[in-house]
Amino acid sequence: MDAVVKTFPARSSVRKPVDRPSREEAEAAVRTLLRWAGDDPTREGLLETPKRVVKAYEELFSGYQKDASEALSKVFEEVEGYDDLVLVKDIPFHSHCEHHMVPFVGKAHIAYYPEGGVVGLSKLARVVDIFARRLQTQETMTAEIVQAIDSALHPRGIAVLVEAEHMCMSMRGIQKQGASTTTCQFTGIFRDDPSEQVRFFTLLNTGRRS
Structure with a gap:
């Protein structure tokens, strides 16, 4: 090892202020990545994937919305x-x-x-x-x-x-x-x-x- x-x-x-895109724009970006990867975002198994990915990102990157100083206050x-x-x-x-x-x-x-x-x-x-x-x-x-x-x-x-x-x-x-x-x-x-x-x-x- x-x-x-x-x-x-x-x-x-x-941190500099970030101009966050809308949820709809984020979901559209996921569809673009799916197409770029070589798959069809309109097929049944991928129809809800953009919504799931955006929802997952809210959890995976929730640290941007939190302040460590408050946790230690x-x-x-x-x-x-x-x-x-x-x-x-x-x-x-x-x-x-x-x-x-x-x-x-x-x-x-x-x-x-x-x-x-x-x-x-x-x-x-x-x-x-x-x-x-x-x-x-x-x-x-x-x-x-x-x-x-x-x-x-x-x-x-x-x-x-x-x-x-x-x-x-x-x-x-x-x-x-x-x-x-x-x-x-x-x-x-x-x-x-x-x-x-x-x-x-x-x-x-x-x-x-x-």
């Missing part, structure tokens, strides 16, 4: 003095490569050292989903998760690791099934103290089969 470890800066959080400050590492691992996600618009699927692992408060554990998984449900590169998604947590919590350190298999690599092109890509990014104490990175990876591997 191949593994590539990278760090990458997040793209700007300010509720911070719990009464944590009885707890200031040690918080780790949520094996958060499953599916996203789509912005280069070929085919899926990549994997798991995200998030750790941070609180500085005055924590967020609900499910909110970290929600942040992963928000960024995953957009056209992405794995490198950018990793950095965006870090950036969102840092902006909301200002913790003493963040560690995010994302592992995924990319269908654009296994289904097309080089067609290497099973190859995986790993991206990670550290801030604060994780970046400054290598022993904290060791602790992070040790906890990730705890309980896993070799």
